[in-house]
Amino acid sequence: MIDFELTDEQRLIRETARDFTDREIVPRARENDRNEHFDTELVQKIADMGFLGAIVPEEYGGREVDYRTYALLVEEIGRGDSAMRTVVSVVTSLVCSSIVRWGTEEQKQEWLPRLCSGEALGCFGLTEPDTGSDASNLKTRAEKIDGGWRINGGKMWISLGNYSKLAMIFAQTDPEKKHKGLACFLVPTDSEGFSSQEIHGKLGLKGSDTAELSLDGVEVADSALMGQIGDGFKIAMSALDSGRYSVAAGCVGICQGSLDASVAYAKERTQFDRPIASFQLVQEMIADMAVQTEAARGLVWRAGWLKDQGKPSTTETSIAKLYATEAAVSCADRAIQVHGGSGYVDDYPVERYLRDARVTTLYEGTSQIQKLIIGRAYTGINALVP
Numbered sequence: 348m349i350d351f352e353l354t355d356e357q358r359l360i361r362e363t364a365r366d367f368t369d370r371e372i373v374p375r376a377r378e379n380d381r382n383e384h385f386d387t388e389l390v391q392k393i394a395d396m397g398f399l400g401a402i403v404p405e406e407y408g409g410r411e412v413d414y415r416t417y418a419l420l421v422e423e424i425g426r427g428d429s430a431m432r433t434v435v436s437v438v439t440s441l442v443c444s445s446i447v448r449w450g451t452e453e454q455k456q457e458w459l460p461r462l463c464s465g466e467a468l469g470c471f472g473l474t475e476p477d478t479g480s481d482a483s484n485l486k487t488r489a490e491k492i493d494g495g496w497r498i499n500g501g502k503m504w505i506s507l508g509n510y511s512k513l514a515m516i517f518a519q520t521d522p523e524k525k526h527k528g529l530a531c532f533l534v535p536t537d538s539e540g541f542s543s544q545e546i547h548g549k550l551g552l553k554g555s556d557t558a559e560l561s562l563d564g565v566e567v568a569d570s571a572l573m574g575q576i577g578d579g580f581k582i583a584m585s586a587l588d589s590g591r592y593s594v595a596a597g598c599v600g601i602c603q604g605s606l607d608a609s610v611a612y613a614k615e616r617t618q619f620d621r622p623i624a625s626f627q628l629v630q631e632m633i634a635d636m637a638v639q640t641e642a643a644r645g646l647v648w649r650a651g652w653l654k655d656q657g658k659p660s661t662t663e664t665s666i667a668k669l670y671a672t673e674a675a676v677s678c679a680d681r682a683i684q685v686h687g688g689s690g691y692v693d694d695y696p697v698e699r700y701l702r703d704a705r706v707t708t709l710y711e712g713t714s715q716i717q718k719l720i721i722g723r724a725y726t727g728i729n730a731l732v733p
């Protein structure tokens with residue numbers, strides 16, 4: 348049975364993450380957002396705390412915490428700044444967890460210690476300009492050459508793509524085989540023919556790096572192949588099982604941050620000679636935020652508990668991701684309402700919460716894709732097959 352009581356170790360890690368977030372992340376969040384600054388110094392501090400690769404076994408440089416504990420620290424970082432939470436989610440969940448699960452011993456030794464220590468960042472190259480939700484329909488091609496592979500193609504919306512030393516690149520080896528022809532390669536980004544370009548003009552996550560990647564005849568050795576030819580799609584989906592969980596946990600942080608900021612503001616702000624917190628319509632907004640925050644956290648913890656038990660968790664992860672991301676958008680929006688005009692400028696974190704939350708219902712699978720995964724699990728019918 349799932350136990351909602353935290354262990355002493357979990358409490359300690361949550362407190363440590365909370366203190367770190369308040370001391371290091373919160374004070375920099377506004378300026379990094381305003382300046383569209385990807386704060387590599389702060390990323391290194393996060394790595395030094397052991398928060399990158401926290402779920403990775405200790406022998407490869409991780410902290411080897413369980414998924415429940417991982418959610419606690421991701422929630423705290425998500426409350427501070429989703430740009431930094433994105434770094435944790437991508438490096439830890441999408442990249443490290445994939446290498447732990449699918450990598451050879453050599454690949455683990457080569458990359459995991461560097462990723463956990465922050466010496467190298469990693470990115471997840473699945474999405475392409477013409478390939479979003481239909482993830483198996485990739486145009487990037489990998490062609491066998493003597494001793495390795497030559498990769499040609501492009502990737503889009505890749506978080507950390509301009510700063511990563513490692514790119515997980517998903518490519519098609521045989522278009523006739525559809526998703527069974529996909530492969531995943533661990534590509535060093537200093538390979539000849541690999542280049543990246545910054546994407547600007549985003550609504551939110553301005554303190555996070557987002558890239559377009561180009562692979563122009565990039566050659567990698569056979570040892571860069573992760574798993575077998577044909578495992579690519581399963582590697583991507585299993586990575587997203589962890590990544591969606593991490594996004595959901597970060598969104599619980601946005602919900603909690605929205606609630607905390609709203610309660611504080613509503614008690615301090617007076618109108619009609621009373622704190623606005625005493626008005627029923629304001630309390631209704633606060634109650635709605637509280638319910639959404641607790642529900643989102645409960646769903647995340649349930650998914651984490653299943654992962655820790657080694658039980659299937661794909662559907663429960665999609666439920667948590669769907670609910671928590673939509674809740675984060677809703678809570679941030681309500682928080683602005685509670686703050687009135689003050690919530691519309693960045694003196695308070697709530698407008699950034701809304702802008703940053705907005706991408707979470709898009710990336711790592713849109714809300715609509717999560718609904719189709721859930722709907723398929725409950726009905727046994729795949730809505731994507733005509």
Ligand code: CAA
Pocket residue numbers: 437471473474479480481482483504505506526580581582584585587588661709710711712713716720731
């Ligand atoms: N774990 C392991 N294997 C899985 C799996 C999982 N969670 N889910 C499916 N698979 C396997 C299936 O068992 C099946 O295997 P077989 O061929 O052996 O039977 C195979 O994968 C194909 O499965 P489906 O038939 O379910 O595949 P589908 O084509 O219907 O696609 C989908 C399903 C859910 C729509 C999927 O394409 C999907 O999740 N799309 C969204 C993609 C997405 O989330 N993109 C975000 C990219 S990351 C990002 O945002 C960038 C960033 O930097 C943050």
